[in-house]
Amino acid sequence: MKKHLIAALAVLMLLFGVVGFAACKEQSTHKAGSSWEHNELGHWHVCTECGIQMDFSKHTAGEVQTDGVEDWTQCTMCEYEMLRTVHAHSYGDWKAEVPATCSQPGTKGHYTCSSCKKNFDAEYKEIEDLRIPAAHSYGAWVEEVAATCTKNGTKGHYTCSSCGKNFDAEYNVIEDLSVTASGHAYTCLLYTSPSPRDCS
Numbered sequence: 001m002k003k004h005l006i007a008a009l010a011v012l013m014l015l016f017g018v019v020g021f022a023a024c025k026e027q028s029t030h031k032a033g034s035s036w037e038h039n040e041l042g043h044w045h046v047c048t049e050c051g052i053q054m055d056f057s058k059h060t061a062g063e064v065q066t067d068g069v070e071d072w073t074q075c076t077m078c079e080y081e082m083l084r085t086v087h088a089h090s091y092g093d094w095k096a097e098v099p100a101t102c103s104q105p106g107t108k109g110h111y112t113c114s115s116c117k118k119n120f121d122a123e124y125k126e127i128e129d130l131r132i133p134a135a136h137s138y139g140a141w142v143e144e145v146a147a148t149c150t151k152n153g154t155k156g157h158y159t160c161s162s163c164g165k166n167f168d169a170e171y172n173v174i175e176d177l178s179v180t181a182s183g184h185a186y187t188c189l190l191y192t193s194p195s196p197r198d199c200s
């Protein structure tokens, strides 16, 4: 009885063994898992049937990636991260300043790193904002010329040397600089005898 059991077990084990072996006997019968396994040397698939390592190859470096502090690359096959190094900026050519006008913002002179796309000034310090705000060139304040009885005066103002517009002390545009002549200030006197007296 016991002998039979052992024999049956042996047959069973053999059967499983043979079936298991038969599934992966030939190279072509291994079934590669869908995901890559990897270490620092390379990547490979694992057979889903027998667990054997297959398709081993060395990593293939992809494009260099950067966050502006470090550079690295990933294997194009298994995305293993490799070759992490300190980022060195590639400044390229100096781009000259584009001056702002009265209505159009300008651009500061700068270098751009071709790799991380950050911008830098002439001393290689990073520039966050390249824009130069649009602004008038106000120049010196011109004092008011007071109006007289007969002659118009001129309001105090700045004149933009670029667009020629005039501005008050708060930099608001003044359309008309002139101060109208005040005219004569007549005093009403009643000519009465013996001496003139005031109307009021």
Ligand SMILES: [Zn+2]
Pocket (backbone or CB within 6 Å): 023, 024, 029, 030, 031, 047, 048, 049, 050, 051, 052
């Ligand atoms: Zn296999």
Ligand SMILES: [Zn+2]
Pocket (backbone or CB within 6 Å): 038, 042, 043, 058, 059, 060, 075, 076, 077, 078, 079, 080
């Ligand atoms: Zn890889």
Ligand SMILES: [Zn+2]
Pocket (backbone or CB within 6 Å): 068, 087, 088, 089, 090, 113, 114, 115, 116, 117, 118
């Ligand atoms: Zn850079």
Ligand SMILES: [Zn+2]
Pocket (backbone or CB within 6 Å): 102, 135, 136, 137, 160, 161, 162, 163, 164, 165
């Ligand atoms: Zn202007």
